[in-house]
Amino acid sequence: MNVKFYHRFFSPEDIEHIPHHYLYGASKLKSHGIEVDYYVDSSLGSRLLRMIKNAFKILTDRKKTDVLYASTANGIELLILLRSMGLYSKPILIWQHRAVMQSDNKLVRMLLSQYYRGIDMMFMFSQMHIDESARSGVVDRNRLYLKSWGPDLDYYDKIIAGNSLTDSDSVERYFCSNGRENRDFPTLVEAFDLLPNEILKIYTSRIHGSMNNQDILSRYTDSKNIRIQIMNGDSSNSQFLAREVLDSLCMTICCQERDYTVGLTSLYEAMALSKAIITSDNPYFPIDVEKENVGIKVGYGDVQGWKNAIEYLANNREVAEQMGINGRKLVERKYNLNLFSADLASMIRLKGARKGPLSKTN
Known part of the structure; x- marks a missing residue:
């Protein structure tokens, strides 16, 4: 069996640096008797031109392909449409990171229904996304699959094995934030401003999407207990950031309200490294951190709620340790x-x- 794996960001050259869950299982398929050909397109600019270019390259590729597997539909929409019309014969399996598009316009709904018929299997992180997508009326529920994607434990076990610190060795205990996507830094920083004895380390990228994280955080450089480091996009940073999480008391995942699982990767990384979690109460998460006793949920924009959660874990480290376990x-x-x-x-x-x-239903 041969699979072509389409990805927008990481390539096989990044594998030695990153946890393999960023490749959505593709790097592990060979151990199951499936050969994988990676096709990566991280280009920016016109989405229309990108989908035309990718369709041409994939259609003219002479390498044997039985299935097209993609971490996103972004850039292969034309192939999906061709598949829906019977003009591309390879099954398409993709990850859908939000609920499918919806519309009250009958013509648009008809076009969306035609398009989504080109996807054989649509994998989702959240039952909410499946339910919302099914209610849209433009995609068959039997094409939607809830999948338990999760962290690369082998990667994190190597990080743990290489760690030289113990609780007694550590000079200071701190809370860690290492996300970059749709983070609510003002709420998080304001909570720590109310707790000057608790240290927060923030690692993030300069810009992500339309958010200028560096500009937002520049307002808080005078806070003595808050340490900010702007990272570049080099995949080799993954190991450094994982070690910083490992040496922390707790992972903080303070996010803006969005209609998808923003913060999920950070959540899984903390769990893989046996760290307690304080997180924005994202209803799209497949895990309820309080029900599972792995962390504390805080409402969006709730500074006082964040202060209370930080203070509680700082004063009850045995609770934080058990949450991590x-x-x-x-x-x-x-x-x-x-x-x-x-x-x-x-x-x-x-x-x-x-x-x-x-067929209409396969």
Whole structure:
């Protein structure tokens, strides 16, 4: 079985630096008897030109392909449309990071229904996304699959094994924030301003999407207990950032309200490293951190709620330690890359065995 894996960011050259869950199981498929050809397009600019270019390159590629697997539809929309019309014969399996598009316009709904018929399997992180997508009326529920994507425990175990610090060795204990996407830095920083004895380390990129994180954080450089480091986009930073999380007391995931699982990667990283979590109460998360006793949820924009949670874990470190232990056990049992990759391989074999155009319901 041969799979072409389409990805927008990381390439095979990045594999030695990054945890492999960023590759959505593709790097593990060979161990399940499936060969993978990586196709990466991180280009910016016109999405229309990108989808035309990618369609041409994939259609003219002579390498054997049984299934097209993609971490996003961004850039392969034309191939999906061709598949929906019976003009591309390879099954398409993609990750959908939000609920599918909806519209009250009948013509638009008809076009969306035609487009989504070009996707054989649509993987989602959240049951909420599946339910919202099914209610849209433009995609069949039987094409939607909730998947337990999770962290690369082998990667994090190497980080843990290489760590030389112990609780007694550490000069200081701190809270860590290492996300860059749609983070609510003002709420987080204002909470720590109310707790001058608690240290917060923030690691983020200068810009992500339309957010200028560096500009936002420049307002808080005078806070003595808040340390800000702007990182570049080099994939080699992953190991450094993981070690910083490992040496912390707790992972803080303070995010803006969005209609997707913003912060999920940071959540899984903390659990893999046995760290307690304080997180914005994102209803799209597949895990309820309080129900699982791995962390504390705080409402969006709730400075006082963040202060209370930080203060509680700072004063109850044995609770934070137990939360970290619980989180690690949960990802070992249910949410990790090895389990997901085995599941993915079975899905690929199932669809790869079926040739030809899609029927309305297959």
